[in-house]
């Protein structure tokens with residue numbers, strides 16, 4: 001369970017570039033909740049993920065993960081418990097290393113000398129074939145040669161090979177073509193459901209936000225303006241989201257990156 005209690009964050013305080021992103025922001029995410037997040041540009045979605053991951057420390061408030069206070073834990077230490085994917089497929093893998101070397105590192109089997117054995121390779125192959133991206137025959141190929149979709153699928157597998165306490169997906173399919181994005185979303189859904197992961201997924205595709213997960217949040221200006229789960233979420237349509245966003249934020253959802261279908 002993730003408990004964010006009353007966090008505040010102001011960037012560049014006291015300067016002309018001062019920007020208050022969060023003021024007394026709280027959010028609780030229960031175990032195995034798969035939360036989709038949509039919101040206006042600059043709403044604070046990525047900043048929320050940065051706060052959770054420890055990219056910076058919040059000015060006040062506390063963050064608990066499975067009951068443990070991680071508010072002042074380093075980003076490096078948090079990364080052992082929190083998996084994260086970004087929009088850019090180039091992040092998250094080491095391009096000069098092979099698929100199996102990347103996987104070995106992710107699985108904690110890497111080191112100065114390779115400790116991979118035949119069983120590891122068989123396990124990796126089996127897991128890779130589940131992705132349906134043809135990666136199982138490319139174990140010894142450098143990751144730099146893979147397509148964006150293959151890399152995101154691999155990054156997802158690396159982030160979940162030891163199931164994390166929390167998985168943060170920040171528009172991880174936004175840079176992919178529509179068919180590949182759909183495939184990677186399906187893989188995402190399969191993995192999150194199979195391992196009962198607690199997951200937050202930011203997307204600018206409203207239909208994906210409705211189709212995936214069991215809870216939906218809409219964010220604007222550092223606040224959650226709408227929050228629904230279960231049956232209430234299931235019954236929502238895109239037109240409802242547009243109305244609810246206007247109700248919660250007092251303005252229309254900006255549409256430069258938001259995809260309506």
Ligand SMILES: Nc1ncnc2c1ncn2[C@@H]1O[C@H](COP(=O)(O)OP(=O)(O)OP(=O)(O)O)[C@@H](O)[C@H]1O
Nearest residue numbers: 011012019021039040041042043044045046047048
């Ligand atoms: N390190 C930083 N220094 C200064 N301002 C920042 C910093 N990080 C984020 N911000 C500001 O915080 C606000 C929220 O940004 P954030 O990237 O979280 O938005 P977002 O909801 O992820 O938007 P998008 O949909 O465009 O990805 C923006 O105004 C941004 O400029």
Ligand SMILES: [Mg+2]
Nearest residue numbers: 045046047170
């Ligand atoms: Mg963002």
